[in-house]
Amino acid sequence: MTIAEGAKYVASAYAIILAVLVIYYFMSARRVTALQRDIQLLEEEAKRREAPAKGTGAE
Amino acid sequence: MKKLVSAPALFIEAGILLIVGLMLAFWYAPVDASSMGFSQKIFYYHAPIAETALVAFGVAFVAAVLYLRSGNLKWDRLGFVSVRLGLLFSILVMLTGMIWGKAAWGAWWAWEPRLTTFLLVCFLYAAYWVLRSVVDEEQRRATYAAVFAIIAFIDVPITFFATRFLPEGLHPVVIGPGGGGMAGSMLLSFFISMIGMTLLLVALMRRDLAIENLKDRVTDLKTSQGG
Numbered sequence: 001m002t003i004a005e006g007a008k009y010v011a012s013a014y015a016i017i018l019a020v021l022v023i024y025y026f027m028s029a030r031r032v033t034a035l036q037r038d039i040q041l042l043e044e045e046a047k048r049r050e051a052p053a054k055g056t057g058a059e
Numbered sequence: 060m061k062k063l064v065s066a067p068a069l070f071i072e073a074g075i076l077l078i079v080g081l082m083l084a085f086w087y088a089p090v091d092a093s094s095m096g097f098s099q100k101i102f103y104y105h106a107p108i109a110e111t112a113l114v115a116f117g118v119a120f121v122a123a124v125l126y127l128r129s130g131n132l133k134w135d136r137l138g139f140v141s142v143r144l145g146l147l148f149s150i151l152v153m154l155t156g157m158i159w160g161k162a163a164w165g166a167w168w169a170w171e172p173r174l175t176t177f178l179l180v181c182f183l184y185a186a187y188w189v190l191r192s193v194v195d196e197e198q199r200r201a202t203y204a205a206v207f208a209i210i211a212f213i214d215v216p217i218t219f220f221a222t223r224f225l226p227e228g229l230h231p232v233v234i235g236p237g238g239g240g241m242a243g244s245m246l247l248s249f250f251i252s253m254i255g256m257t258l259l260l261v262a263l264m265r266r267d268l269a270i271e272n273l274k275d276r277v278t279d280l281k282t283s284q285g286g
Contacts, residue, residue, distance in 0.1 A: 001162065003090070006097030009162035013101045013155040014081075017108070020151055021259070025070075028266055035273035042280035049284070 069262035076255030077104075083248035098162035101155055103248050107256035109152045109177070113215050115145030115260060116184065120212035123205035135201035138208055139191065140267040142184050144260060149181045172221040180218055183211040 084103035091099035119141035126134035156174065157167045168174065187207050194200035241249070 001096045001098060003097045006100075006162060009098050009158050010100045013158045014104065016154050016158075017104055017151055020147070020154075024147060024263070028263070028270060031270055032266065032273065035270065035277060038277050039273065039280065042277065042284065046280065046284060 069258055069265065073255050073258035073262055076251055076258060080104075080107075080248055080252030080255050083244070083251060088245045088248045089242060095163045098159060101159040101162070103252050104256070105152065105155045105159060106249065107253040108148050108155070110253060111256045111260045112145050112148035112152055112180075113219060114257065115141045115148060115264075116180070116212060116215050118264070119145065119208045120215075123208035123212075126201055126205045127209075130198070132197065132201060135204065136268060136271045137264075138204065140264055140271060142187050142208065143267065144263055146181065146184050146188070148260070149177070149184070152177065153181065172225040173218065176214060176218040176221050180211075180214050183214055187211060 080103060084100055088103070090097055093099070119138045122134045122138035122141060125131075126138065156177075160169060160174075161167050187204060190207055191200055191204050194203055
């Protein structure tokens, strides 16, 4: 097998590795961002619910 | 939590080592003198990815034992994350192995000991995935998954030692007495890629664990709000 013939296989293998790992990395990064946003919204919602309840209790 | 999730240092270190390993593989290590020729360059990531996949399954095995001893769900999460990453790396091993096989042996697949046992590993851990998805109750799911992970792990050492016990297969023994016969420059490139790939596994494992913890936090918050 010549270097040129082998290079096609080598390039394909490394391209697959790079593509899969990069896609997985960015998918997990997006997942983290989305979950952190959900937590922030839920915590804000919880605070909003607590605030009127406390106000009612004080009166 | 945020620090744990982002923790870019490990990703950067892994990336640097993987790039250095690749550069050494192409510009320092010689082209293989055997019939594999230039296609042997696939080895410098293929073998480290394979070893890393087996390490991930090893972590899942340890986590399963620890879960069964303690009943702590943090070990179940570690096991789940390890199997997921082990499967990801296994898919990469199979794909790159098939490409290398086509280049070196002229066939995409051969039913030889290493390939067959590795395929079995993939099927077993895919079944672990399916098992988790069909059990709803958390503790019961964790127990079944832990028992299955321990049973599935039996195939991991068989896969690793397949080339040593059954040397008539196509896969060469790379590391070990009488095996490989690689030049020092080849071994250096291989070990740097190996360390880089292991660091990448640890970095991905930490992030995936953080994701699982974030998911639990979301579930807790929704439950506490009656949603």
